[in-house]
Amino acid sequence: MKKYFLLLFLGLLVWNTYGQTGTTNLQEPGLFVGLNNGQRIYARKLQVKSPVFKKSFILIDDSAQYDLAGVQYFQDQQGFYTRVSNSKRSDFAKRVSVGKISKFYTSKTSYDNYYPGMYGPYGYGGYGYGMPSTRRVYYFSKDGGPLADLNYQNLRGALSENAGSIEVLEKYRRGKRLQTGLTVLGSGVFVYGLVNSIRNTGPSVVNRADPTLYLGLGLAAIPWLMNLFQKDHLNEAIELYNYDLAQEPPGQR
Known part of the structure; x- marks a missing residue:
């Protein structure tokens, strides 16, 4: 009888630990x-x-x-x-x-x-x-x-009560606007240079290439370089939010 109750107890213990x-x-x-x-x-x-x-x-x-x-x-x-x-x-x-x-x-x-x-x-x-x-x-x-x-829109709502995180998100938004502007400008300059290059009648392709063609390529490449070297502001905003919250007393979280 004791063995029976012991086995029953162990069975309930295993179920409670691994099957609850x-x-x-x-x-x-x-x-x-x-x-x-x-x-x-x-x-x-x-x-x-x-x-x-x-x-x-x-x-x-x-x-x-x-x-x-x-x-x-x-x-x-x-x-x-x-x-x-x-x-x-x-x-x-x-x-x-x-x-x-x-x-x-x-x-x-x-x-x-x-x-x-x-x-x-x-x-x-x-x-x-x-x-x-x-x-x-x-x-x-x-x-x-x-x-x-x-993304920016979702995080702005989720982190709205933390002023520091919102400030970091605004840096992200300004950076994205700058990148978009440079991409549009670079594309426009490139197209302008391409049209001028087609109109030129130089002895070779290199001589016919308009300088604005290379300028446009350079401008369009700047956003790509910015992404390589600038901080990840979205993750920075999350880390700041979690850090500031961890510093608050438990009753205020």
Whole structure:
């Protein structure tokens, strides 16, 4: 009888530790899966499986399987992932920073001679052929809420109560306006130089090239150089917001 109660107690303990459910919490430690129905399952071992010709799924403790279509978020040894859902895509974004404002990303792959494919660390959208190029697409979440595109408009609303962050965002906006102006100006000067070059009747292509052609190319290249060397003001605004909040007394946060 004692052995029976001991086994029952251990069984309940294991279930409570690895099979309990709860509400969504984007900063919960451990390995777990959050389902679309609100259930959360903890695990000692969690693997994401993507078999060929079959649907991807999450394998819990080498036994239970959960279709990725029914998963809202999960956390494995690599980090925390949450679903990005809108009219165009449904992927999982990986969290790269944690705070009142947390940051996530997926990766976007474009193909030179076909349509772009969208994929995240776990989950794929469209596919294509040709030479691929990949870039990260960033999102943010405030207070563990739904993801939003990480851009000036969305951040300005989310960080509105922090004057320092808003000031940094305005630097970003002014920089973007300057880049747009230089791009338009450079394109116009380039077209002007191209037209003049066509009209010229020099002995060679080099001699016929109008100097404004090179000036236009130089102006259009400035925004690209600015992106290489200037600070990332969007991330700077998020970091300042999280830092200032961390300095406040707990009761004022």
